[in-house]
Amino acid sequence: MAISPRSDATFSSQKSTPSESPRTKKFPLTEEEIFYMNCRAAYLTVFKSSLENIISKDQLYLALQHAGRNPSQKTINKYWTPQTAKLNFDDFCIILRKEKPTSKAELLKSFKQLDVNDDGCILHTDLYKFLTKRGEKMTREEVNAIINLADVNADGKFDYIKFCKLYMTTNEQCLKTTLEKLEVDSKLMRHQFGNHIEGSPERDPSPVPKPSPKITRKTDPETFLNKGDTRSSLLSATRKFKTSVSFTVTMGANGNRNSKLMEPNLIKDWQHMQSKGCFFLEEDGEIISHQYRMQIAQRSMVYLTIKPLNLSQVEGKPSPWLSVDTALYILKENESQANLQLVCFTELRNREVFGWTGELGPGIYWLIPSTTGCRLRKKIKPVTDEAQLVYRDETGELFLTKEFKSTLSDIFEVIDLDGNGLLSLEEYNFFELRTSGEKCDEDAWAVCRENFDTKRNELTRQGFMDLNLMEANDREGDPCDLWVTLHSMGYNKALELTEACPFVIDIYAEKCKPKIKAVHMEACSGQLEKAICKSVLSNGDAKVMDGYENIIVHTYSCDTWITSVIENKSDEKVIIHISNELSKNCINNRGLNIFAVEVGPKSTMVCQHVMPLNERQEWIYYCIYSLIS
Amino acid sequence: MDCCTENACSKPDDDILDIPLDDPGANAAAAKIQASFRGHMARKKIKSGERGRKGPGPGGPGGAGVARGGAGGGPSGD
Numbered sequence: 001m002a003i004s005p006r007s008d009a010t011f012s013s014q015k016s017t018p019s020e021s022p023r024t025k026k027f028p029l030t031e032e033e034i035f036y037m038n039c040r041a042a043y044l045t046v047f048k049s050s051l052e053n054i055i056s057k058d059q060l061y062l063a064l065q066h067a068g069r070n071p072s073q074k075t076i077n078k079y080w081t082p083q084t085a086k087l088n089f090d091d092f093c094i095i096l097r098k099e100k101p102t103s104k105a106e107l108l109k110s111f112k113q114l115d116v117n118d119d120g121c122i123l124h125t126d127l128y129k130f131l132t133k134r135g136e137k138m139t140r141e142e143v144n145a146i147i148n149l150a151d152v153n154a155d156g157k158f159d160y161i162k163f164c165k166l167y168m169t170t171n172e173q174c175l176k177t178t179l180e181k182l183e184v185d186s187k188l189m190r191h192q193f194g195n196h197i198e199g200s201p202e203r204d205p206s207p208v209p210k211p212s213p214k215i216t217r218k219t220d221p222e223t224f225l226n227k228g229d230t231r232s233s234l235l236s237a238t239r240k241f242k243t244s245v246s247f248t249v250t251m252g253a254n255g256n257r258n259s260k261l262m263e264p265n266l267i268k269d270w271q272h273m274q275s276k277g278c279f280f281l282e283e284d285g286e287i288i289s290h291q292y293r294m295q296i297a298q299r300s301m302v303y304l305t306i307k308p309l310n311l312s313q314v315e316g317k318p319s320p321w322l323s324v325d326t327a328l329y330i331l332k333e334n335e336s337q338a339n340l341q342l343v344c345f346t347e348l349r350n351r352e353v354f355g356w357t358g359e360l361g362p363g364i365y366w367l368i369p370s371t372t373g374c375r376l377r378k379k380i381k382p383v384t385d386e387a388q389l390v391y392r393d394e395t396g397e398l399f400l401t402k403e404f405k406s407t408l409s410d411i412f413e414v415i416d417l418d419g420n421g422l423l424s425l426e427e428y429n430f431f432e433l434r435t436s437g438e439k440c441d442e443d444a445w446a447v448c449r450e451n452f453d454t455k456r457n458e459l460t461r462q463g464f465m466d467l468n469l470m471e472a473n474d475r476e477g478d479p480c481d482l483w484v485t486l487h488s489m490g491y492n493k494a495l496e497l498t499e500a501c502p503f504v505i506d507i508y509a510e511k512c513k514p515k516i517k518a519v520h521m522e523a524c525s526g527q528l529e530k531a532i533c534k535s536v537l538s539n540g541d542a543k544v545m546d547g548y549e550n551i552i553v554h555t556y557s558c559d560t561w562i563t564s565v566i567e568n569k570s571d572e573k574v575i576i577h578i579s580n581e582l583s584k585n586c587i588n589n590r591g592l593n594i595f596a597v598e599v600g601p602k603s604t605m606v607c608q609h610v611m612p613l614n615e616r617q618e619w620i621y622y623c624i625y626s627l628i629s
Numbered sequence: 630m631d632c633c634t635e636n637a638c639s640k641p642d643d644d645i646l647d648i649p650l651d652d653p654g655a656n657a658a659a660a661k662i663q664a665s666f667r668g669h670m671a672r673k674k675i676k677s678g679e680r681g682r683k684g685p686g687p688g689g690p691g692g693a694g695v696a697r698g699g700a701g702g703g704p705s706g707d
Contacts, residue, residue, distance in 0.1 A: 045675065065671035070664035107665055110658040131666075135659030138666070146666050167669050174672035 036582060039093045041178035042067035050089040051246065063092060066178060068101045068171050073136050075099065088244050090579055090624045101171070104164050111160035121157040243546045244626040247564070249557045251612065251619050261348035261355045264303050270508040275516050276309060276417050279324070279371050280434065280490060281499040282523075285378060285591075290417070290430065290518045291527075292367040292505070296360050300511035304328060305355035306346055306369060309502035311410045321490075321501040324375045325560055325611065327354055328505065329531040333364040340366055340527060342534045349560060360509075367516070368528045369503060372561050372609030373589035376501050387495040389479040390472045398477050400469055407486070407495050412464050414489075414502040417518050422458035430521060435485045533604040536565040545627055551576075553607075553625050562621050564607040568599040575599075575628040578607060582622040587613045596628065 043050050046063045054060045057080045064071045079087070079095050087095075114122050114130060124147050131138045147153055152163040264270075277290035296302070306328040308321055331340035343365070346354040389404040400408070415431040416423055423431075425445045432440045440448070448454075451470075452463035459467070468482065475481055483493075490500025507514045540556035540563070550570035556563045568574050580586065580593045589609040599605045612619035649655075 062671065065668045066675060068668075068672070070661075070668035072660050072664045074660070075664075102661070102665055102668075106661070110661045110665075113655060113658045114662075130655075130659055131663055134656050135661075135663050138663055142666070142670075145670060167665065170669055170672050174675045177675050 035096075036093070037179065037182065038067065038175065039089070039096055041175070041182040043089055043092055044182060045178050053086040053088050054092065055086050060087060060092075060095075064095070064099065066174065067096055068175060069096070069099050070102050071099065088624075088626075090244065090581075090626065093581070104168055107164050107167060108161070111164070115160070120161045121159050124153070124156050124158060127158050243548055244624055245543045245545050245553055246622065246624040247541070247543060247553065247555050248623075249555070249562060249621040251557075251559065251621070261305070261350035261353060262357075264301065264357055264508075267303060267508055270301075270303070270510050271513040273507045273509075273514045273516050274419055274504060275507075275518060276414060276419060276502060276504050277369055277518060278414055278490075278503065279326075279369065279376060279501040280488075280521075281376055281378065285373075286523050287371060287373055287376060288521055288523045289369045289371075290521055291369070293517050293519045294365045294367055294507065295515040296362055296365065296509065297512040299359065299361045300509045301357070302360045302510075302514070303355065303357045303506075303508040304330065304346065304367075305353050305506045306503055307353040309414065309504045311413060311497075311502065318496055321376070321497055322352065324501040325354075325372055326501070326503050327370040328356070329368045329370055329528060329535070330356070330360075331366040331368065331527065331531060333366060340531075342531045345370075345531070345535055347539075347558060349558075366527070367505065368531060369505070370528055370532065371501065372563070372611060374561065374587050374609055374611040376499070377589075377591060378499070386493045389482050390477055392477065398469070398473055400465065400472070403495055404482075405465060407491065408465055408468055409461065410497070411489055412461050420458075422455055422460060423464060424458050426518075428459060430518065431489075433521065435488045529606055532563065532606050533565050533567075536563050536606075537567065537604065540565070545625070548627060551627060555623075557621070560611065562610045564610075564623065564625075565604055566597065566599050566607050566625070567604045568601060571601045573598055573600050576607070577626040577628050579624045579626070580608075580610070580622070582624070583610070583620060584622075585613050585617055585619040586610050586621055 040050055043063055045066045046059055047054075054063065057076055060080055061071055061076055064076075079091075111122065112118070114126065116126075127147070128140075128143050131143050132140065147158065149163070149166070152159045152166055275292060277292070279287050279289045281287055306326045308324055308326060310322065311319070327346050329345045330343045332343050333339070334341055343360070344356050344358060346356045348355050348357070387403055388401050390398055391401055392398055411431075412423070415427055417427050417430070418424075425440065425442070428445075429439050432438065448459065448463075448467065449457060452466050453460045454463055468485075471481060472479065486495070490497050492498050505516070507516060536554045536556040540554040543553045543555070545551040545553070548570075550568065551574055552567040552569070554565045554567060556565075566576055575596055575598050577596045578594065580588060583593075587610070597605060597607055607625075608623075610621050610623075
């Protein structure tokens with residue numbers, strides 16, 4: 001006897017099972033979430049787990065039918081080629097995206113072609129001959145099974161209009177049944193996927209829609225790690241993965257359980273040194289930052305922190321950089337600058353502050369700031385109002401507007417790296433390189449000192465303002481050059497700081513006065529990428545590709561972000577396909593859910609960084625890595 | 630049954646419904662109908678609680694018992 005379907009069965013828990021608690025859903029599932037659930041529900045009617053592979057045509061055929069599709073042998077052969085050994089759940093989802101369910105209208109249209117009388121019926125004799133001699137021929141037994149359906153056959157005729165209704169009803173009931181089984185299996189799923197089903201996060205009333213990948217995709221201008229990065233919008237169905245590995249992490253909201261940053265006792269008695277800096281977002285999406293050289297004179301306990309810089313808050317103006325994650329990698333110099341050894345990184349956290357505490361021996365260290373880039377990315381929000389930078393009074397004299405002065409004051413605060421209220425030539429040159437691409441030499445600096453307010457050969461805040469006013473006057477009030485300066489410093493036309501993240505580094509040492517100096521501004525690659533790879537390989541979980549022990553995926557997760565690194569120990573380059581489509585409430589630094597990376601022989605590469613979209617909710621990282629070639 | 634058999638045997642090369650056997654439109658419609666029939670019958674089996682070929686049979690281990698425990702009267706509660 002068939003189980004009677006209940007109207008609420010699809011989305012409610014089985015309250016009769018004591019181990020399960022009922023789920024309350026305040027907001028409906030997104031289309032994407034429904035699609036995913038339906039995929040899993042169908043897959044699990046054929047397999048015990050979505051980690052199992054499809055190993056035969058028959059399995060693929062049956063799973064697709066249970067997912068509401070009508071695959072023909074021609075369709076199956078398209079996805080299961082002579083070279084196919086197996087497919088995984090991810091492949092299954094891709095196929096289901098491409099093969100849409102048959103609609104009632106389509107079905108009726110096909111039957112009408114056989115309806116010579118146009119009376120909604122087909123003679124059994126005609127149906128039999130048609131189905132056994134054309135298309136993908138049916139056997140006599142198969143046709144008899146259809147003819148024996150009592151509800152849609154009478155007097156030697158097949159009522160295809162009734163059949164189409166029955167067909168749709170059966171489809172719906174099949175879906176309900178498979179979803180019910182999914183609920184029943186949820187206990188098992190919790191064990192395998194860490195509360196993936198039960199822990200679906202509630203969503204905000206106005207969620208930001210996550211775009212699902214399309215078959216044809218525009219070229220994405222935001223590219224990270226261009227080197228070795230192969231981007232494919234959606235893998236071709238004829239392309240087969242050699243092997244796959246997946247990794248799942250479930251994070252509770254605002255998890256700050258294990259890695260709390262604690263300030264050492266008696267910190268007030270320690271020697272303190274501070275430096276500011278800034279992450280800048282380049283046109284191509286790459287992030288660059290100041291890098292520092294630090295000197296420790298003798299062995300000492302050290303406490304280091306980094307956090308976004310809190311600038312003066314203009315009322316009503318957003319400050320998105322304050323939510324950017326910041327980290328600091330500490331490398332020790334051995335023999336020369338070319339040989340840097342990773343010592344540690346700021347793995348502890350206290351709200352927006354990241355830090356590290358421990359003992360450092362005497363020597364030269366490099367401090368390399370880092371951000372995942374998940375929260376510092378290009379936004380395509382058009383700014384309607386352009387702020388006014390300059391104006392003329394009644395006499396025609398040029399002035400900076402109050403708003404622009406406030407912004408310049410903030411910029412001064414950022415580029416005054418040592419926080420002494422003055423700009424040295426070195427500090428000013430970081431700014432000059434950033435804004436004009438050239439350095440200010442000693443002669444030009446001497447001219448500045450003669451014409452603008454300075455103290456001890458360093459430019460004051462007022463002097464900095466007057467310098468910009470002079471530039472405006474040189475252009476006779478045209479603000480174009482001023483806007484170039486502002487854009488390169490991360491400001492948009494509304495004078496909002498959206499594409500930069502100023503930060504501040506604090507260093508405390510117990511036994512000596514640490515010295516720190518910003519040395520250059522560099523892309524967050526090179527030394528930093530090496531440091532991140534080394535850190536993830538040391539601290540993360542390693543998973544080997546099935547059958548390819550030379551390809552290892554390392555995943556490091558802390559409360560704030562997850563970083564994955566791909567290690568290729570073989571002598572040939574490999575291409576890895578990455579899919580984050582099954583993650584929940586996540587955002588990565590690449591801005592794509594599906595992409596591919598090329599890893600050279602005997603090398604490692606940072607694959608991606610992932611953070612929660614909404615930190616106040618649970619987030620689930622579910623990433624599938626597949627070897628292409 | 631016999632009537633169908635006789636027809637199939639006695640007129641093997643007859644055009645069906647006056648449509649040539651090599652008509653691509655008709656063959657596409659046939660393939661579509663056949664796939665729909667096959668899909669329908671597969672999904673019809675799901676309703677009776679039958680699991681896939683690789684799944685555990687009735688009374689099998691794991692969650693299968695829970696899934697099929699109510700086959701007779703349906704689970705209590707919801």
